[in-house]
Each structure stands twice: as C-alpha cells, then as structure tokens.
Amino acid sequence: MLVTKQPVLRRFWYPVMPLAKLATGPQPFTLLGESIVIWLKSDGTPAAVRDRCCHRTAKLSKGCVVGDHIQCGYHGWEYDARGACVKIPQAPDNAIPSGARVPAYHAQARYGYAWVALDEPLADIFPIPEHDDAAYRCVQQFDERWKTSPLRLMENSFDAAHFAFVHRGTFGQFSKQKPEFFALNETEYGFEAETKLVINNPPASHRITGTTEPTTRRHFRNQWHLPFNRRLGLNYPNGLEHLIVTCATPVDDEHIQVLQWLYRNDAEADCSAAELNKWDAQVIAEDKVILETVDYDAPIDVSRQVERSMPSDQPGLIMRKRLLALLREHGEHEVHRLTVA
Ligand code: FES
Ligand SMILES: [Fe+2]
Structure with a gap:
C-alpha cells in the first residue's frame, strides 16, 4: 500500500515523536511524504507547519522557537501555529501580506508524544x-x-x-x-x-x-x-x-x-x-x-x-x-x- 497515494490517510492522528525531544527546539519530521516542522509553544503544546519558509524556502526546522512562534533561521521571519507570518524583521513598519504564510497542520500532545494530523481528523486519538x-x-x-x-x-x-x-x-x-x-x-x-x-x-x-x-x-x-x-x-x-x-x-x-x-x-x-x-x-x-x-x-x-x-x-x-x-x-x-x- 503506497501510503502517500491515499489522501484519506492525511485525516488521522499520528504520533511523530516524544514531547521530550522537542524540549531542545524545533524538530523536522516527514509525515506521509510531507516535510513538517514541530515545535512546542509556550504552554508546552505542540504546533506543526510545513518545513519551508515562504520567503526564500529555508527549512524552518533550522530556526528557533520565539514564544509561541517559530522563527526562520535565515532572515528571522516568524510564523504562528496557524502558519501565518507574524513578523518580518526587515520591514517592521509595513503590513505583512496575507499571502505570507505556510500550510499548518493539526497538532496536540497525548500520552507523552506530539501527534499530528495533516488534514481535518476523522477520529480522535484512540483511548488508553x-x-x-x-x-x-x-x-x-x-x-x-x-x-x-x-x-x-x-x-x-x-x-x-x-x-x-x-x-x-x-x-x-x-x-x-x-x-x-x-x-x-x-x-x-x-x-x-x-x-x-x-x-x-x-x-x-x-x-x-x-x-x-x-x-x-x-x-x-x-x-x-x-x-x-x-x-x-x-x-x-x-x-x-x-x-x-x-x-x-x-x-x-x-x-x-x-x-x-x-x-x-x-x-x-x-x-x-x-x-x-x-x-x-x-x-x-x-x-x-x-x-x-x-x-x-x-x-x-x-x-x-x-x-x-x-x-x-x-x-x-x-x-x-x-x-x-x-x-x-x-x-x-x-x-x-x-x-x-
Ligand atoms: S528564508 Fe526564511 S526568513 Fe528568509
Ligand atoms: Fe513479532
């Protein structure tokens, strides 16, 4: 079964890594062929977006966490958990274009792991x-x-x-x-x-x-x-x-x-x-x-x-x-x- 050919599989929750692994900063992961970056927000819950800055395509997983946001390591653009660019350090007085964003995914913490669903989940994570x-x-x-x-x-x-x-x-x-x-x-x-x-x-x-x-x-x-x-x-x-x-x-x-x-x-x-x-x-x-x-x-x-x-x-x-x-x-x-x- 070629999993990347089945879009419905994007609608399930998958554990991607122990939460403890995120304590040191953002981490990359490939889920169903999609490169994502996961980080912990200030409340300790995970966020996940595509691992590709919309400025000049650097991998966001090479950046760092600033409060609830992830900051690109190339020129410092910052993204929130919904994938919206919320800061462009080189243009502080300009409005940020609405198109300055990256795809965001569903993310949550459960059982000590970060879980991600790429599209709207069909079911909750199974009970333990x-x-x-x-x-x-x-x-x-x-x-x-x-x-x-x-x-x-x-x-x-x-x-x-x-x-x-x-x-x-x-x-x-x-x-x-x-x-x-x-x-x-x-x-x-x-x-x-x-x-x-x-x-x-x-x-x-x-x-x-x-x-x-x-x-x-x-x-x-x-x-x-x-x-x-x-x-x-x-x-x-x-x-x-x-x-x-x-x-x-x-x-x-x-x-x-x-x-x-x-x-x-x-x-x-x-x-x-x-x-x-x-x-x-x-x-x-x-x-x-x-x-x-x-x-x-x-x-x-x-x-x-x-x-x-x-x-x-x-x-x-x-x-x-x-x-x-x-x-x-x-x-x-x-x-x-x-x-x-
Ligand atoms: S490539 Fe990310 S801020 Fe420039
Ligand atoms: Fe076995």
Whole structure:
C-alpha cells in the first residue's frame, strides 16, 4: 500500500515523536511524504507547519522557537501555529501580506508524544485509560525509523504464526506453531483479536513476565485501531498486566517511524524500565530484520485458500478489507495492489 497515494490517510492522528525531544527546539519530521516542522509553544503544546519558509524556502526546522512562534533561521521571519507570518524583521513598519504564510497542520500532545494530523481528523486519538490510572506506570520504549510499510508492521503485530520462527530466540516456542485459542471481533475502530498461547520464558525474561517458570501462558487482547496503531494487552497467570502500544507512523511509501511505549501494573523495583526496554528491543529487532526484507507495497494473494483458512492470516485480510472500505468511502484514491478478492 503506497501510503502517500491515499489522501484519506492525511485525516488521522499520528504520533511523530516524544514531547521530550522537542524540549531542545524545533524538530523536522516527514509525515506521509510531507516535510513538517514541530515545535512546542509556550504552554508546552505542540504546533506543526510545513518545513519551508515562504520567503526564500529555508527549512524552518533550522530556526528557533520565539514564544509561541517559530522563527526562520535565515532572515528571522516568524510564523504562528496557524502558519501565518507574524513578523518580518526587515520591514517592521509595513503590513505583512496575507499571502505570507505556510500550510499548518493539526497538532496536540497525548500520552507523552506530539501527534499530528495533516488534514481535518476523522477520529480522535484512540483511548488508553491506563495512562491516567495510578495503578499503571508508563515507559517510553522506542522511536525508530524502519524501512517497511505501516501495513506490514500492523499485520505482523497480529500474526501469532511468526512467533515460533521470528521470535524463537526470545519468547517463541518452536514446537507450538498454532495458538491454543484465537478469536477476532471487528469493531468500529478496527478489531480486537484474542489469543492464548504458551511462551518460552528464558532467564532474561523472568522479571518481564514476573515468573521463573521455564514457560508461561500469555493471554493477548490485541486491538487494531485504524489505520496503523496497535494496543496489545498481555496478561499473565500471576495477575501481571503489560500493555504495549505500537504505532507505525507513515513517513513515506518506504519508511515508517515505530513509536512504542508500555504500561505495567507493577513498580520500577519489580522490573526496571531499562530491563523492559532491553528485552523488548531484542523482540522488535527480530521483527525489524524480517520486515525490512518484505515488499513495502504490502501486496497479498488473497485468492490462496490456505491464507483464507488460517487464523493467523485473518487479521491482515481484515485490515485490507477495512482499509479498502475506508479508501472507497472517501472517494479519491489509488488502490494500487490493495485488492481483496
Ligand atoms: S528564508 Fe526564511 S526568513 Fe528568509
Ligand atoms: Fe513479532
């Protein structure tokens, strides 16, 4: 799926970077092929405009923040969060032309990240009640550029069949190539897939799972939120809850920004953020190696009956069906190999 060919994708919120990264000044980002600059206003909330000064086209991300505005680093023109030029230092007595502006985007802070929607959003950012629940702590994990497509990461995130192969070095049980339970319910936001399976629990994951047993049972409640967000609830028999949020923010047709954070109903002393990140870094590195080998255009031969009949391929098929419906509902689009038989 070539994401830059689908205008409707501009109408969703995407996390682009941790808010903390903006503390040092404006930052560039490419979202759906569009070069944007993000900065923090004086109240700590983010603003985003096109990363191109309307004077002589310098990148605004090379400038600096002045109050609520961004100042171009070339001749000091200043822009507000709506993209209007509000100051031209070389012509202080002249009215600023109304055409002196740059495109502005929707921006907001949520869950510790700056989120951007390029056009009018179709839906709010998906809810994470645990973020405001004192029983849970939040750990920011990864902010990485991968050479793959967001649909590829999403289908991977709901595919229990790859654990035995891709994750055999961490939690995957090579002898258990089918989960003992799988159910999928479509929802307005996408779907929830429930899976129960036994995983390997090597010493390096004992504090992650909260048990020293060589294997343990993992109960997944895994939500897909259109278009490219995954909220993975993991429960263990000891009552430990581990919620992973993974967002595949579309950079361009070949790259995504992987933003991942988690929530746990335990304490830092039970398993430190550094331990959690070390273990999960190994797990997502295993996914990255394989996902960077796949065709980023995310084609799939859905006429193959074997894929239709396998539970592990159902989430990917439903994602294609829902994305295709979304593209059709919003008219202008180029389906481009995103075909469901
Ligand atoms: S190029 Fe930005 S102020 Fe001149
Ligand atoms: Fe994986």
